[in-house]
Amino acid sequence: MIEQNANTEEKNRYQSELFANRLAKNLKQLRKWARRSRVTCYRLYDRDIPEIPLACDIYTFLPAEITDKMEAARFLMEQNTAISANGPEARQIIFEETQRTYAHIYLYERPYEKDDAEEDEWLKTMAAAAAKTLGLEHDHVITKTRRHQSDNGKRDQYDKIDSQIHISGTIQEQGQLFKVNLTDYIDTGIFFDHRPLRDTVRSECAGKTVLNLFCYTGSFSVYAAEGRAKRVESVDMSKTYTEWAKSNLKLNGFTDEEKYPVCRQDAVGFLNQKNAEVPNKEGTNRYDIIILDPPTFSNSKRTDTTLDINRDWISLVAKCLGILNPDGTLYFSTNSRRLKFDSTLLPSQDGTELYEATDITSKTVPEDYRNSRIHRAWKIKAKVTHE
Incomplete structure (x- = not known):
């Protein structure tokens, strides 16, 4: 038993060194990119090493007194300029920034059984390695376990998780501000992997009407509003997340309900x-x-129906196309790797295909994701007919 424990400790130590080295390498590459891209939260580690099935995200909050996106833009521009100049203020600025920075680590459920006590000890070892490498206090590293969704009973993705601490703040992403919560739910309030698609929607929506389905906390909606959309409607079944979406819209100056x-x-x-x-x-x-970005599976207590995107995507997409204007665009995205997308299953008339779907996945995976299969995305439009 003693020998087994010693072997486990040695393996944990070895893997923590591998993890720390990869974090340091990725941080060197991504920190400057993040400043240039105007993002204060990004994915630092994305299951890079198969034996270490973690995702590590960096969140740097804005100072609490900053509540306006223009003020935030000025603050970050001045801060980044001072850091780039490497003058006498730089060290203090970086220190203060570190005090507002957190590492959010997910452990993905392993494909095999592992003793809970061993897993907890392993995760603590990885968290300690992250804290040391990133120069963070230990309580600035938050760990969670992301388990596979299943249909065994009612599981509500909106329920709070049991947490003895509460950590929340405001981050900036490409000019927009968002409230995030690192401790109270499995997810934090923003999905980084859709950052490029949000930017695409912002650039295309001027003067247009936008519908954001399964809107979560409204990040697509905020981008569309910033892009001068004529009208932006957001839909979600959760009171928590619809209130969160309203808060994010107001935070960015969009108060017209x-x-x-x-x-x-x-x-x-x-x-x-x-x-x-x-x-x-x-x-x-x-x-x-x-924008149609549904969960892969949902059997919330708030509805009697069960959503299985692998089964229901055809119906969902058809219903979206039914309320899409003739020259409109449907962006459909999924995290499911099992979904079998087939454009011939889109609505047709007398055997004639009415819509064309373009796989835009490669254009929508951001630079900070090594996992190019984090999601798949399609741009669906009505076919142009030539009479």
């Missing part, structure tokens, strides 16, 4: 309702851009 409505409703029910409606003259029940 008629122009930026946030609807607490089951997305499938919302789609059924809009498809049953005749297009109105105000154009508020038809859309130029729809």
